[in-house]
Structures are given as structure tokens and as C-alpha cells.
Amino acid sequence: MENKMFCYQCQETAGCKGCTISGVCGKKPEVAAMQDLLVYVTKGLSAITTQLRKEGKEVDAKMNHLVSLNLFTTITNANFDRQMVIDRVKETLKVKMSLLDQVEHKENLPKAAFWDEEENLFDEKAALVGVLSTQNEDIRSLREMITYGLKGLSAYSKHANALLQDDEEVDAFMQKALAATLDDSLSVDDLVALTLETGKYGVQGMALLDKANTQAYGNPEITTVDIGVRKNPGILISGHDLKDLEMLLDQTEGSGVDVYTHSEMLPAHYYPFFKKYKHFAGNYGNAWWKQKDEFESFNGPILMTTNCIVPPKDSYKDRLWTTGATGFPGCKHISGTYGEKKDFSEIIEQAKTCKAPTEIETGSIVGGFAHEQVFALADSVVEAVKSGSIKKFVVMAGCDGRAKSRNYYTEFAKALPKDTVILTAGCAKYKYNKLDLGDINGIPRVLDAGQCNDSYSLALIALKLKEVFGLDNINDLPIVYNIAWYEQKAVIVLLALLYLGVKNIHLGPTLPAFLSPNVAKVLIENFGIAGIQNVEKDMELFF
Numbered sequence: 001m002e003n004k005m006f007c008y009q010c011q012e013t014a015g016c017k018g019c020t021i022s023g024v025c026g027k028k029p030e031v032a033a034m035q036d037l038l039v040y041v042t043k044g045l046s047a048i049t050t051q052l053r054k055e056g057k058e059v060d061a062k063m064n065h066l067v068s069l070n071l072f073t074t075i076t077n078a079n080f081d082r083q084m085v086i087d088r089v090k091e092t093l094k095v096k097m098s099l100l101d102q103v104e105h106k107e108n109l110p111k112a113a114f115w116d117e118e119e120n121l122f123d124e125k126a127a128l129v130g131v132l133s134t135q136n137e138d139i140r141s142l143r144e145m146i147t148y149g150l151k152g153l154s155a156y157s158k159h160a161n162a163l164l165q166d167d168e169e170v171d172a173f174m175q176k177a178l179a180a181t182l183d184d185s186l187s188v189d190d191l192v193a194l195t196l197e198t199g200k201y202g203v204q205g206m207a208l209l210d211k212a213n214t215q216a217y218g219n220p221e222i223t224t225v226d227i228g229v230r231k232n233p234g235i236l237i238s239g240h241d242l243k244d245l246e247m248l249l250d251q252t253e254g255s256g257v258d259v260y261t262h263s264e265m266l267p268a269h270y271y272p273f274f275k276k277y278k279h280f281a282g283n284y285g286n287a288w289w290k291q292k293d294e295f296e297s298f299n300g301p302i303l304m305t306t307n308c309i310v311p312p313k314d315s316y317k318d319r320l321w322t323t324g325a326t327g328f329p330g331c332k333h334i335s336g337t338y339g340e341k342k343d344f345s346e347i348i349e350q351a352k353t354c355k356a357p358t359e360i361e362t363g364s365i366v367g368g369f370a371h372e373q374v375f376a377l378a379d380s381v382v383e384a385v386k387s388g389s390i391k392k393f394v395v396m397a398g399c400d401g402r403a404k405s406r407n408y409y410t411e412f413a414k415a416l417p418k419d420t421v422i423l424t425a426g427c428a429k430y431k432y433n434k435l436d437l438g439d440i441n442g443i444p445r446v447l448d449a450g451q452c453n454d455s456y457s458l459a460l461i462a463l464k465l466k467e468v469f470g471l472d473n474i475n476d477l478p479i480v481y482n483i484a485w486y487e488q489k490a491v492i493v494l495l496a497l498l499y500l501g502v503k504n505i506h507l508g509p510t511l512p513a514f515l516s517p518n519v520a521k522v523l524i525e526n527f528g529i530a531g532i533q534n535v536e537k538d539m540e541l542f543f
Contacts, residue, residue, distance in 0.1 A: 005032040006132050008513040009148050010076040011486045012401055016510050018131075025077050026311035033126035034085040035074040039147065040129040041089055042070040043182050044112030045096040046175035051103050053172060064171035065161055065338060066095060067178070071154035072325040076487040077288070077308035081327035089122065110182040141516035142191035143181040145491065148514065149198040150174050152492030155240070155306070156205040156453060158325065161338050162243040165212035173201045192522060199499030202492040206456035210371075213242060213271070220270035220370040220450060226282030227434075228362040230258050233354045235347060236284055236298050238262040238291070239305030240451050241324060242271070244342065248303065249277045251344045257351045260284040262294070263308070263427050267450035270368035283365070284357060287400035287430040295320070300354040301347050303334075307487065319354070321347050365433055367448035369423075371460040380443060382468055385478070389440050391419040392478045392543070395462075397455050397493070398428040399486030405509040406431065409484055411535045413437065413446075417543060421445050423461065426452035428484040455493045459500055474501055480542045481505040482532065485512070498527055508532035 008018035010025065022028055027035075046067060049059045070088055073079045097116050103109065117125060134140035153174060160166070180186060180194055214220075235257060237245055245259075245268050252259055258281040261268055266283045268274055285294035288308035295302050295312065301319040304326045312320045312328065323334040323342065336342035374381070384390040394416060400406060413422060413432035422432070422445060429448055437445040449457035466474050485494070485507055497505060504527075511520065511531050523529040532538055 004127065005029040006130055007032055008131070009144070009151075009488060011399070011510060011512070012403060013513050016513050018513060027080060028082075030123075031080055031082045031085065033123055033130075034082050034089065035079075036130040037122055037126040038070055038085055038089050038092070039074055040112055040125075041092045041096065041115065042067055043178045044110070044115060045092055045099070047110050047113045047179035047182060048096060048099050048103060050172075050176045050179045051105065051108055052099065055104055057102065059172075061166055061168075061171075063095065063099070064157075064166065064168070064175075066092065067171070067175055068154040068157040068161065069325055071151045072158050072306070075151050075155065075307050075325070075489070077310070078306060078325050079327040080309065080311065081329050083329075084327040084333070086119065086122065090119070110179070112182055137516045138188050138518045139191065141514055141519040142188065142195060144514045145495075145512075145519070146177055146191065146195055146198050147181055148488040148491040149195070149202065149495045150177055150492075151488040152490070153198070153202055153205045155489050156202075156209045156492070159241060159243075159453060160205075160209045160212040162241060163212040163216050164339060165208055165215075167204065167208045170201050170205045170208060173197070188518075195495060196499055198492070199495030199497070202496035203456070203459070203499060205492070206453070206459075206496065209453055210456050214372075216246075217242060217274065218272035219372040220267065220368045221272060221373055222366065223270045223368040224364045224366050225266065225269045226364050227284070228282065229260075229284065229357040229359045230281050231356050232256055232258045232279070233351050234258040234260050234281060234284075234298070234300045234357050235351045236260050236262050236295070236300065236302045236357075237265050237305065238288070238302060239307065239324075239326070240264050240453055241305035242268055244303070244305040244323060245274070247342050248344050249274065249280060252279060252348055253277065255348055255352070257300075257348055260298075260357065262291070262302070263288045263430075264451045265305075266365075267367060267448070267454065270370070270450065285360065287427040289400065289402040294360065297358040297360055299357055300351045303344075303347060319350065363434075366444060367433075367450070369444075369447035370449045370454060371457040371464070374447065374449075374457075374461050375464060377443065378464065378468065380441065381465075384441050384443060385469075389419060390421055390443070391417065392480060393421050393423050394480045394482060394542075395423045395458055396428060396432070396482055396484070397423070397425040397449075397452070397458055398484040398490050399452065400427045400430050400484065401486045403509060406484065408509060408532060408535060410435070412482065412538065415535050415539055421447060423447050423449065423458050423479075425449040425455045425458055426490075431484075452489045452493065455496075459496065462502075463500075475503050482538070482542070483507055484509065504528035504530070506530050506532055506538075
């Protein structure tokens with residue numbers, strides 16, 4: 001049967017309404033269908049694990065890892081390979097049906113827990129279980145916001161799992177919440193409460209990943225990163241997975257192949273652990289959406305550890321490799337699960353046959369302002385605020401994207417008063433991290449805390465400032481929130497900030513298409529959520 005799609009999980013969804021013919025991201029309807037089905041069977045599995053926990057039975061960590069990886073596979077720009085998604089559906093069905101036998105009170109389970117069909121019926125089922133299968137638009141809006149938040153949370157969990165860190169509470173909640181999105185008895189109020197609870201576990205999930213990263217690699221520190229190139233052939237590593245980077249650096253040591261970071265992997269340079277690798281060359285390029293040009297000019301192979309993949313040009317498709325949750329038809333995939341050593345020998349051998357990267361820029365950028373580094377600077381920051389040298393902080397975290405409307409963030413950064421400091425995390429920083437914005441009493445005006453995964457640092461910095469200044473309410477701080485969003489990790493960051501009580505967050509370049517008018521109204525009235533206007537009007541509003 002013909003695959004019809006409906007997807008509105010990312011900011012660039014068609015017309016800010018939904019992709020119905022093909023994804024703006026490049027996702028085809030037949031892939032979208034299998035991703036819908038994977039989410040559905042994962043919800044069914046989650047209903048079973050949730051019921052097992054209610055019955056006092058233990059759920060193996062492998063089940064938790066399976067759920068996280070399944071959700072991560074469906075994040076925007078992660079996996080475009082239909083067969084890989086089908087394989088995940090099959091594996092999940094197999095696991096689900098084996099667990100079903102252990103449930104005593106099967107009457108408490110939804111239909112999704114029981115569904116088990118052959119592959120020739122997958123498309124037929126997928127057409128019935130997508131986003132639009134929920135008729136009521138407010139219920140649909142809340143179910144999807146929860147699901148997208150959980151997809152973002154799954155990314156944090158997956159990265160922590162890769163470093164052998166788990167949080168059973170977070171996993172149990174993720175599965176309970178997934179199962180709840182199948183429950184037709186839940187009201188709008190019930191789902192609003194569950195949305196905020198998702199934010200609570202978002203904070204806990206970010207804390208887990210922060211602990212995993214810092215225990216493995218040390219606390220990020222102020223670091224100058226080279227953005228030029230060397231003369232050796234190189235491998236470009238993109239995405240977010242630091243464990244993949246560690247294994248790649250180990251295996252390339254002494255090989256004559258340099259390793260460069262791309263986009264969200266830039267903050268790896270800030271961790272003390274990685275500084276011991278002399279062939280860890282620097283950062284190449286910019287945010288994910290420029291990769292078609294930059295991957296071509298890099299000349300060597302590219303390893304995608306997570307999203308964000310843009311469907312590649314033929315000129316470098318044979319140099320694009322995937323691992324983890326990522327996949328693209330025709331690109332080689334490097335397997336390996338939690339705790340296993342991945343074999344990067346093939347990609348290293350390919351790199352040796354390639355030319356050195358073509359230089360596209362020179363110079364350096366400075367980052368490494370995660371929570372411990374900023375706490376170390378706390379006295380200087382407090383003094384600058386008290387003296388009036390710093391009047392406001394502007395949180396400009398989040399994602400970059402290809403829409404021209406995102407140039408707003410570059411112009412906004414340029415227009416900021418000289419007594420403001422930008423707090424950032426995620427690839428949104430590429431809109432302004434190479435501008436010469438100067439410093440305030442030696443404190444750079446752009447403080448980069450790291451990846452989108454490291455937005456937890458920004459929350460901790462805000463809470464620390466609240467404590468230092470003796471404030472009762474986090475919203476009394478001189479902080480403006482002007483956040484660019486693109487995909488589902490930004491959704492969990494938003495929900496986490498709402499749970500922490502942060503109000504008056506501005507989201508751009510557009511509000512999420514998955515917000516129904518009534519749900520948007522709840523967020524506006526209760527939390528002051530708003531969009532952006534233009535730079536001139538927003539300067540008047542914020543300052």
C-alpha cells in the first residue's frame with residue numbers, strides 16, 4: 001500500500017504545519033512509516049515493562065537500553081535507513097512477546113502490547129498508528145510533546161549508557177510515560193501534568209549524562225580550539241557520542257591519521273581527557289546543515305555517531321559512515337553495543353587513502369564554560385554584576401538550522417548591549433561563536449557550555465546565581481531566555497526549564513507546529529512562552 005506520512009516533530013516541518021509528502025529533512029514516507037511503527041511497538045513494550053514493575057518484577061537493563069535506542073533512532077536526522085528501522089521493529093516485537101508471558105494481569109495492557117505481525121503487514125499497521133491516529137487535537141498535541149520530550153531524554157540516556165551509567169528511575173519513567181500516551185482515559189489536565197513530569201525527569205536524565213561525561217573525561221575547562229587544518233589525512237567525527245570519539249582516538253593513535261570534530265562534537269575539546277591525544281587536530285566546519293559543502297571539502301571519511309545527518313551528495317557518500325542509532329542507505333554502518341569496543345579499522349584504512357582536509361577557515365574559538373568552570377569564575381562574575389559591568393545574561397542555547405530566518409540570531413548577538421553575556425550550548429552557537437564580541441573584565445561575552453546535551457550546565461549556572469544573589473525566585477535573575485530550537489532534544493530542554501520554574505522563555509524561529517492552539521495557550525498563560533519578532537523589537541522588549 002502507498003505510504004502516506006505526517007510528521008511535525010522538528011522546527012523545519014513543512015509550512016510550520018507538517019510534512020505530508022516527504023520530510024524537509026530528507027526522510028521518505030516509507031521510512032517515516034517504519035519510524036511511526038517503531039514508536040508504536042516501543043510504546044507497547046513500555047506498557048508491558050511498566051505493568052511488570054507494578055507487579056513487583058524486575059526489568060532487565062537491556063530492555064531500558066532497547067527503548068532508549070529505539071526512540072533515539074526516530075529523532076530527526078538520525079536514521080534514514082528503512083531496513084535498519086524494520087530490523088529494530090522486529091527485535092522489539094520479539095522481546096515484547098517474550099515479556100508478555102510474564103505479565104499476570106494482561107487485562108491492564110493496551111492493544112499495542114499484543115500486536116505482533118509479519119513484516120508484510122508492517123506498512124498497513126504503520127498507516128493506522130501515526131501521529132494523526134489521535135483524533136482530538138489537544139490530546140494529540142500533548143501526547144506528541146511528551147513523546148518528543150522522551151525522544152530527547154532517550155538521547156541523554158543512550159549517551160550515559162554508552163559510558164556504563166544508568167538511572168532505573170529515569171528509564172522506568174520514560175516507559176511509564178510512553179505507555180500513558182496510549183491511555184485514552186487520560187484527560188488534557190492529566191497529560192499537562194505528565195508533560196511537566198517529563199521535564200522533571202529531563203533534569204534527572206541530564207544530571208546522569210553530566211555525571212557520566214565528567215567522571216569519564218573530567219570537567220570541561222576553558223580551551224582554545226584550532227579551526228584550521230593540518231597536513232595529514234583526517235577523519236571527521238560528528239554527532240554527540242564521546243565514547244565513540246574516545247575509541248576512534250585510541251585506534252587512530254600512531255596511524256598518521258588526524259581526528260577533527262564537527263558541529264556538536266566541538267565541545268569534546270574542552271574535556272581534559274581528550275587533550276592527551278596529539279592527533280586530535282581541531283574543529284572543522286560549522287553547524288550540521290552546512291555539511292554537504294564541508295564534508296565534500298574535508299576529503300576524508302566522516303563518522304556520524306548520532307544525528308544530524310543531511311542526505312549526502314554522491315561525491316562523498318562512500319566516505320560517510322554511521323554508527324549507533326544512525327543509518328543511511330548505502331553508507332557503511334559500524335556496529336557495537338554498550339560496553340563493546342567498536343572496530344574502526346575500515347574507516348581508518350579509508351582515511352589513509354584520502355587527501356588532507358581542504359582549509360576552509362583559520363583561527364580559533366574559545367569554549368569550555370560548563371558549570372564547574374563558571375563556578376570557578378563565580379567571584380569575577382558576581383563582581384562584574386555588582387559593579388554593573390554585566391547587566392544581563394542572555395541564554396541563547398539550542399539548535400541551528402538552514403532557514404534564513406535563523407540569521408536573526410546572528411544579528412541579535414551583534415545588537416546586544418556590550419554589558420551582556422551570552423550563555424550558550426548546542427549548535428545554535430555557530431550563529432555567533434566566531435564573531436568578535438569581546439569580553440567584560442576578562443570574561444568572554446560568549447560562554448559556551450558545550451553540546452545541546454550540556455544545557456544542564458546552563459540550568460546549574462542559573463541556580464548558582466540565584467543562590468549567590470540570595471534570590472527566592474529564579475525568574476528574578478537578570479537572565480533573558482531567547483532559545484533557538486530544531487529537534488526533540490530541544491523539547492526536553494524546554495520541558496526541563498519549565499519544571500525548574502523558568503518563565504518567559506522565547507522560542508524561535510517559530511513555535512512548535514505540534515502545539516495546538518489550546519495547548520499553546522496553556523504554555524503562554526502559565527509560563528509566558530512566546531515567539532520571537534525581529535531584532536529591533538526584541539531588543540526593546542528584553543532591554
